Amino acid sequence: MIQNLVDGFLVGSILSLGAIGLTMVMHVLRFANFSQAELLSIGAYAALVFDGVFGQMLPLFQSTLEPLSLTGALVLSMLASMLLTGLSAVVIDQLVFRRIRDSGEELSMVFASFGVALIIRNGISLLFGLKSHLYSNEIVFAIVVSRDPLLLIKPDQVFILIAALVLMVLLHLVLSRTTFGYALQAVAENPVLAQVSGVRLSFMVAMIWMIGGALAATAGVFYGLNNQINPVMGRDLVLPIFAATIVGGIGSIYGAVLGGFIVGIASNLALVVLPSGYSPAVPFLIILLVLIFRPHGVLGEART
Amino acid sequence: MSDPVLRVEKLVAGYVRDLPILWEVDLKLNAGSMTVIIGPNGAGKSTLIKAIAGIVPVHSGLIQVEGRSLLGMRPDQMSRHGLAYVPQTDNIFRKLTIRQNLDLVLRPLSLRQREERREVLLVRFPTLREKQEIRAGALSGGQRQMLAIAMALAGEPRILLMDEPSAGLSPKVAQEVLEQAHALTSQGVSVLLVEQNVKQALRFADYCYLLADGRNQLSGPATTILQSPLIGEIYLGGNRIPEVAS
Amino acid sequence: MIGWLSYPIFFATVASILAIAVLGLNLQWGITGLFNGGVAAFFGAGAYGLLILGGTPQPDHMGGFEWFYPVALLGGVLFSGLLAWIVGLLTLKLRHDYLAIATFGVAVAFENFVRNAEWFSGGAKGMRGFERPLESWIADPFWFNLAFLGVVLMALMGVYALLERLLRSPFGRLLRAIREDEHAAQSLGKTPSRVRLTAFVTGSMIMGLAGGLYATFYAFVSPQDVVPTLTFQVWAMLIVGGAGNNRGGVLGAFLIWAAWTASGWGLSRFAPVELQLYTGTLQYILIGLIIVGMLLWRPQGLLPEKLIMSQ
Numbered sequence: 001m002i003q004n005l006v007d008g009f010l011v012g013s014i015l016s017l018g019a020i021g022l023t024m025v026m027h028v029l030r031f032a033n034f035s036q037a038e039l040l041s042i043g044a045y046a047a048l049v050f051d052g053v054f055g056q057m058l059p060l061f062q063s064t065l066e067p068l069s070l071t072g073a074l075v076l077s078m079l080a081s082m083l084l085t086g087l088s089a090v091v092i093d094q095l096v097f098r099r100i101r102d103s104g105e106e107l108s109m110v111f112a113s114f115g116v117a118l119i120i121r122n123g124i125s126l127l128f129g130l131k132s133h134l135y136s137n138e139i140v141f142a143i144v145v146s147r148d149p150l151l152l153i154k155p156d157q158v159f160i161l162i163a164a165l166v167l168m169v170l171l172h173l174v175l176s177r178t179t180f181g182y183a184l185q186a187v188a189e190n191p192v193l194a195q196v197s198g199v200r201l202s203f204m205v206a207m208i209w210m211i212g213g214a215l216a217a218t219a220g221v222f223y224g225l226n227n228q229i230n231p232v233m234g235r236d237l238v239l240p241i242f243a244a245t246i247v248g249g250i251g252s253i254y255g256a257v258l259g260g261f262i263v264g265i266a267s268n269l270a271l272v273v274l275p276s277g278y279s280p281a282v283p284f285l286i287i288l289l290v291l292i293f294r295p296h297g298v299l300g301e302a303r304t
Numbered sequence: 305m306s307d308p309v310l311r312v313e314k315l316v317a318g319y320v321r322d323l324p325i326l327w328e329v330d331l332k333l334n335a336g337s338m339t340v341i342i343g344p345n346g347a348g349k350s351t352l353i354k355a356i357a358g359i360v361p362v363h364s365g366l367i368q369v370e371g372r373s374l375l376g377m378r379p380d381q382m383s384r385h386g387l388a389y390v391p392q393t394d395n396i397f398r399k400l401t402i403r404q405n406l407d408l409v410l411r412p413l414s415l416r417q418r419e420e421r422r423e424v425l426l427v428r429f430p431t432l433r434e435k436q437e438i439r440a441g442a443l444s445g446g447q448r449q450m451l452a453i454a455m456a457l458a459g460e461p462r463i464l465l466m467d468e469p470s471a472g473l474s475p476k477v478a479q480e481v482l483e484q485a486h487a488l489t490s491q492g493v494s495v496l497l498v499e500q501n502v503k504q505a506l507r508f509a510d511y512c513y514l515l516a517d518g519r520n521q522l523s524g525p526a527t528t529i530l531q532s533p534l535i536g537e538i539y540l541g542g543n544r545i546p547e548v549a550s
Numbered sequence: 551m552i553g554w555l556s557y558p559i560f561f562a563t564v565a566s567i568l569a570i571a572v573l574g575l576n577l578q579w580g581i582t583g584l585f586n587g588g589v590a591a592f593f594g595a596g597a598y599g600l601l602i603l604g605g606t607p608q609p610d611h612m613g614g615f616e617w618f619y620p621v622a623l624l625g626g627v628l629f630s631g632l633l634a635w636i637v638g639l640l641t642l643k644l645r646h647d648y649l650a651i652a653t654f655g656v657a658v659a660f661e662n663f664v665r666n667a668e669w670f671s672g673g674a675k676g677m678r679g680f681e682r683p684l685e686s687w688i689a690d691p692f693w694f695n696l697a698f699l700g701v702v703l704m705a706l707m708g709v710y711a712l713l714e715r716l717l718r719s720p721f722g723r724l725l726r727a728i729r730e731d732e733h734a735a736q737s738l739g740k741t742p743s744r745v746r747l748t749a750f751v752t753g754s755m756i757m758g759l760a761g762g763l764y765a766t767f768y769a770f771v772s773p774q775d776v777v778p779t780l781t782f783q784v785w786a787m788l789i790v791g792g793a794g795n796n797r798g799g800v801l802g803a804f805l806i807w808a809a810w811t812a813s814g815w816g817l818s819r820f821a822p823v824e825l826q827l828y829t830g831t832l833q834y835i836l837i838g839l840i841i842v843g844m845l846l847w848r849p850q851g852l853l854p855e856k857l858i859m860s861q
Contacts, residue, residue: 032647034587034654096842105849110585110650111785112845118782118838122831130827182408186397192359193397195379196389197409197455235778239658242651250645277666284655291640291652 002149004268010157010226012264013164017219018237019244019256020171021089021212027188027251028208029101031109035092035117036216037241038234041124043085043217044224048133050077068155069136070225078221082214089213090206092116117234125231132230135221160222167218168257171211175253184208188251236280240267243283247290249300258298262286307370308332309494310356310463315365317355324363325351327518331496333463338486338495340505340526343515344539349498350392352515353465356496357389358382369463386462392471392498395452398441402432402451405440409458425454446477453484464488466497470504482508506530559695561811566702567763569803572787573709573796574756580794581717582749583729584642585650588657589757589784592630594776596758597765598664598671599626605680611672619683623762630758631751633660638750642743649750657781665773676772680765702763706800709756713796725749779834783810786837789844792851801853809836 022036054073055062061072096116100109142152175181186194187204195201223233243263248255267282274282290297310333318324325348333339341349354360356367358379367374369385382389397405406425410418426433429450435443440451449469456464469485470478478501485495486508499505506512512529514522522534529535571593578584586592604622607614617625637656641648664671671677688694716722728742765771783806791802813836817829825832844851 026647030645030647032650034650096846099846100849103849105845107583107585107646108845108849110587110647111789112842114587114782114785115838115841115845118834119842122834122838125831126828126835130831179407179411182397182400182404183411185399186408189397189399190394192379193391193394196357196359196382196391198380198383198411198459199408200378200380239655242655246648246651275666278662281659281662284659287652287655288640291644291648295640295644295648 001269001272003151004272005265006151006153008265008268009261010161010264011268012261013161014219014222014226014260015237015240015244015264016257016260017164017167017215017222018241019248019260020215020253021208022241023245023248023250023253023256024184024188024208024212026245028191028205029097029109030106031097031113032242033097034110034113034238035120035234036113036212037238038117038120039085039089039213039216040220040223040237041231041234042088042120043081043213043220044229044233045124045128045220046084046217047074047077047081047221047224048128048135048229050080051135053077054080064136064138068159069138069140070156070159071136074135074221078218081221082217085217085220086210086213089209089216093205093209117238121231121234128231130231132228133224134228135224154226156225160226163218164222167215171215171253180207239280239287240264240283243286243290245297246287247297249297252297252299255297255299262298307335309335309370310496311366311368312352312356313366315352315355315367316363317351317360317365318363319360321361321363325360325518326355328365329515329518329520331513331520333494333496334511335494336489336492337510338489338497338508339511339513340509341496341498341513341515342500342502342505342529342535343521346517347515348518349515350467351518353389353467353496353498357387357465359389383459383461387465388456388459388461388463389465390452390456390467390469392467396440396443396448396455398439401437401439402443403436405451405455406458409455421458421460425458428457429454445472446474449473449477449481453481457488462493464493464495464497466495468498468500470499470501475504479504502535503530556692556695559692559699561807563695563699563702563767564764565804565807566699566706567760567767568784568787568807569800570702570706570709570763571757571760571784572791572799572803573706573713574753574760575784575788576753576793576796576799577713577716577756578750578753579788580792580799581722581729582725582746582753583646584746584750584753585646585653586750586753587650587654587781588660589653589781590776590778591653591657591660592634592754592757593761593764593780593784594660594664594771595630595633596623596626596761597771597775598677598761599629599758600762600765601677601680601771602671605677608672608677608679611669611677613677614679619766623759623766626762626765627755627758630761631755634751634754635747638747642746642750657776657778661773661776661778664776671773674773676770676774678770680769682766682769698767702767705759705763709759710796710800717796721745782834782837782841783807786840786844788851789841789849790851792853795851795853798851798853802851805852806837806840809840 018037018040022033025033025036051074054076058073061076064071096112097109100112140154140156142154145151145153175185183199183204186197186199187201191201220233240263244259245256247262248259263283263286266286267279270282271279312329312331315326315329316324317326329352341352343349351360355362358377362375369387372385374385400408406422407418410421413421431447432451432454440448443451466485469481473481482504485497488495506526506529509526512524512526513520514529522529571589575586575589578586600622602613603615603617603625604619605614606616633656637652641652665674685694688697724745728745787802787806788799790805792798810833813833814829817832818826
């Protein structure tokens with residue numbers, strides 16, 4: 001069971017990173033973005049491409065950073081992918097969602113996001129094929145931390161967990177110590193007052209997509225490192241990431257982080273009692289429980 | 305009489321295109337004066353202020369500050385024209401501390417200028433200084449109002465728009481707020497405010513506009529309006545200037 | 551002569567069944583403004599419900615109660631209604647996208663459940679053991695299929711007529727009022743969430759009816775029939791035809807189903823061998839483009855909602 005707990009923590013960190021962007025979009029733009037999870041796919045595949053390119057261009061970076069399977073090139077690729085994915089999110093908003101928003105049909109944005117998700121997911125399938133990829137073909141052995149109870153941890157997983165926490169701490173610092181962070185929180189709390197206070201709404205909306213996309217990219221890369229990269233990554237992560245935002249409370253970044261870990265851990269602990277075939281349904285059960293007992297989530301507030 | 309620093313002419317405005325709330329409203333704010341807008345509920349007083357602040361869409365008419373038109377400006381651009389606006393409710397960010405609220409409004413400035421301006425504001429509002437690191441949501445109603453005004457003053461505005469600044473405050477605190485607003489006029493700030501608290505507001509104001517049903521009804525020096533018997537009638541809905549047949 | 555007629559009959563039957571589902575969705579989205587992200591689940595509940603209640607006993611899973619066909623069909627419909635009622639009760643008082651997420655989740659959970667719970671649904675290999683009503687009487691498959699098409703068309707027209715009546719009734723006016731301005735409707739003393747729940751459950755039951763008819767037609771249902779693709783197809787049908795508009799919904803159903811089958815056929819016939827694997831992929835991109843394209847350029851659909859003159 002402790003293995004499940006540790007695995008849950010790891011999955012949770014990935015979900016948290018994906019949920020941060022989603023909770024901001026859901027709260028500020030008021031729509032459930034079913035294509036947010038596809039940003040993880042874009043991030044993972046973009047990093048794959050960059051990895052190939054950087055690996056060729058900078059042979060020095062091809063060597064792995066022992067004991068991880070990570071190469072310097074992959075780290076650079078992740079950074080490049082963060083930028084690219086963030087920009088993609090902004091572009092998608094400009095091309096599709098903003099136009100629908102401006103036409104007054106707010107409710108249609110959810111609907112459109114389904115369409116966008118289909119296009120991205122299957123576009124990736126066309127480009128990269130239906131099979132899965134890996135960042136590295138090296139066989140990495142897990143470290144046996146304890147034999148009874150059995151606990152195996154791959155060094156990559158430690159890296160992922162630490163990197164995810166570092167990113168979250170950085171985000172926290174931005175939110176609590178920079179005027180940009182105040183502006184972000186202001187827009188989330190009261191967009192009209194934020195504008196009155198001098199904040200340019202359209203810029204902040206673009207930033208929300210940018211940050212959400214960048215964090216989703218890291219989540220995608222981490223997922224690819226921990227499992228594998230495949231075109232249906234996004235589809236498999238949609239519901240858990242939504243569950244994370246609902247558990248934490250829509251609109252709360254800290255809630256999204258908390259929610260991610262709760263969903264990750266709960267989903268993995270559920271495997272102790274449920275056959276593994278049922279694990280895709282667990283996030284839904286979590287959502288049901290939250291809706292019954294605490295619909296606004298742990299850190300959420302009702303917002304009209 | 306100097307040129308008005310803010311001029312509104314034949315303003316038609318409202319949230320929905322075909323349903324204007326304001327109908328051909330005129331208003332002038334003279335430099336260094338404190339002008340108050342009064343009227344019964346639903347008169348459109350808040351809407352008028354919000355239209356000037358750029359929050360409510362304008363359908364037709366004129367809004368000018370020192371000769372320059374404000375139409376089409378976004379609310380975040382208003383400070384460039386020396387305009388600041390204090391909403392009636394939800395006028396501070398509850399999740400941010402007092403200091404963070406102020407820093408947010410002071411964002412465009414350099415770090416040093418920000419510190420200087422913040423210092424000036426905290427000197428003016430000592431209560432805020434001692435509670436700097438407290439979340440605005442934990443403050444009392446009066447303290448929140450103080451913060452809201454401080455935030456509006458942070459940009460050193462030439463025109464201050466306030467929507468019922470004394471709402472929800474005890475009479476003593478309400479009077480302090482109106483006194484402070486009036487004191488600003490001697491520092492070169494022109495103040496336009498909406499008030500339900502007619503008697504108190506008219507004691508401090510120079511000029512007054514009475515609105516009902518989205519239209520001008522009366523206007524004049526505050527002392528004159530205060531003594532006019534028409535006020536009671538207009539408030540109670542009896543005597544309204546008839547709508548012009550369109 | 552009979553040979554080539556078989557395919558159009560087949561096509562019309564499936565398109566009509568899907569049209570019924572689109573009408574149910576129209577009630578939810580077009581008229582009441584509710585986003586149902588899990589159409590497949592309510593469709594599937596009707597299908598599985600029918601086969602469990604009306605099927606013959608099978609060794610490896612439950613069911614086989616062999617109920618009288620119309621009753622079994624009703625059972626499936628009620629199963630959908632129950633599912634919708636639970637989801638709606640929990641989410642309709644909250645902001646609108648909770649419903650979207652919850653219905654999406656229901657669909658994921660439903661598919662997952664029927665795929666894994668062999669004792670209930672036969673698992674991944676699906677559920678058989680259903681004798682189509684009157685099949686023993688009409689032995690010839692061609693005439694049987696034609697008769698069944700007739701039944702489906704009657705069901706379609708019945709649902710259509712019912713919904714048109716509903717639109718013009720006070721209840722219909724209330725639904726549209728709530729969609730346009732909830733606060734105004736509330737001031738009239740109606741509880742919006744209660745009314746929306748009724749609309750949502752009714753729409754879902756209509757989808758359940760479609761599912762039941764679908765299962766009757768094939769005498770078989772499997773988890774593959776309740777995948778998200780179905781939800782996207784029904785949505786595309788509604789958005790193309792015209793949300794809020796029953797005739798548009800039916801038109802959209804036939805158009806999209808034609809596009810889907812034509813593209814599938816065209817790709818398998820003319821596409822190079824390497825691309826064959828991607829037939830599904832290309833079709834999904836097509837659906838995605840249709841959805842996004844229509845929303846951007848003609849959100850009202852091909853047949854826009856007419857102003858209803860209420861009586």
